[in-house]
Amino acid sequence: MTSNAHLQRQPTIIRQKSKSSLKREWTPMKVLSTLLLLISTLVFIFPFYWIVTGAFKIQTVATAIPPEWFPLKPTVSNWLELFKNPIWRWTLNSFIISVVEMIAVCLVSSTAGYVLAKKVFPGRKIIFTMFIAAMALPKQVILVPLFTMLADFGWVNTYHGLILPAIGWPFGVFLMKQFSQTIPGELIEAAKMDGCSEIRLFSTIILPLLKPALGALAIFTFIASWNDYFSQLIMVRSTSMMTLPLGVSMMTTQSEFMTNYGVLMAGAALASVPMIAIFLIFQKAFTQGITMGAVKG
């Protein structure tokens, strides 16, 4: 990257010929940066290529040197081996936890965000500051006390032990507050003049307006909870309560002799595919959500 910066100081003569950079010129700098972009693209995609092809390689092929870049004799034996584990149960657990969390976070964040953005009431500032402060504070501080607390409740190795702590997510409230601010106040006033009750106002006017932000928040929450490896690791005690990522990670340490990369890759593919699919389908909403929460000074 630094070498690129250096190269950007290239001859100005070329530039002077055509003054608009909007025209495509293949200057040395441009060639180099395009090359760098393509190489990094390859580096980023390669692990996924390796997961998918590895899932169809038998062990002797997976550990062959020189490596077989493409499985010449693809096999489904890894998948059969993988399904000897309670994979369906793990997948179901992951989905239950992520979906419930997603719905709950969207519900509680939208009401709280709306109120924080549009209402004036005592304590509003303090409450909002608390949410913001919690966003900046690292999770580490609360992990141990949270765990001992949940253990006292007897919630270890339960669904609610995994789901409930994640619902009061400060980021969700923040995101919904940011978006609610864009709703025109006249709209709310007008609805009130017509005698609209608060709950009806929220459900028929505000909630539909919040849809784009809710979409982004839903994806965020789903991905975050699917990937909340640490919480799953410390909260889950039995094989039947395991989530998909946790089950896959267990396979790396489980086998006594040698890691079976084919089976491992099949598991890795299964753990990633739902996320990637959701991201690709809703990329637009997701991108909007990221930019909404951050920039737009």
Next chain:
Amino acid sequence: MEAAVSKSRKFVIRDWLMSYIFLLPAFGFFLVFVAYPMLRGIYISFFDYSLRNFDFIGFDNYVSLFHNETFLKSMRNTILLVVIAVPIVIVFSIFVAVNIYKMKEFSRSFFRGVFYLPAVSSVVSITVVWGWIYHPNYGILNYLTGMLGFEPISWLGDTRTALLAIIAVLITTSVGQPIILYVASLGNIPTSYIEAAEIDRATPWQIFLKIVWPMLMPTNLYVIVITTINTFQCFALIQLLTSGGPVYSTSTVMYGVYEQAFLLGHFGLASAMGILLAIVIGIISTIQFKYFGSDVEY
């Protein structure tokens, strides 16, 4: 209208009450599962708290951490991780964003997607495949470096390379969001600024330094702060790739918290570690805000 509304005291109180009801679900969960544990964390850091004991010991946990070589090593690794990874993430993200933001919508979402993939797919999957790529015997990395004439290296088993190997994976999982943010803020820079500079024969490098970089400042601040916090919290990579080894060369404070609390059952000591880490993050974030925040101009 406003005055008439505010006159009705009954109405105002009902409005407040409604606001609290709307706020309660999120705030309730937040108080019980975030705010209370935070305070309790500070409280139990002053105790010798394990499965058997719960004795008040004042600052002993903190004192012992400062004399604990493993902890100091973890703190050093954590800071190294941030110092190396964060600047690379920033430079790389800006590089990619500058190269793709002018592209057509289709190619732009393609590249955004590519760089977001490692962040969005399960961290366990990423870790597992990198463990294979780095394998000393069957790993593809050693095969490739071998073709260039290098000796095979046990990337994750050697104290000299293990932390760097982890940082490399960490970077691939961290650049997705910054790239999306930079592409968005580059799109917000009025093209007239850049065209005017070009008419004045500014070089691309001058345009970047004098126009683009200052306009990116608000985004920089956000990206730097979130990347720093995420780097501090990096856990799955370390637990699954190296378990903090070899000889604690990849152990971080986050991993130390896990080890002390959940493998050894020293909850008080682990809490103290978490709080020390929070203090370090707080200091670093404040410096970042002071340094980058002061430059923010619109």
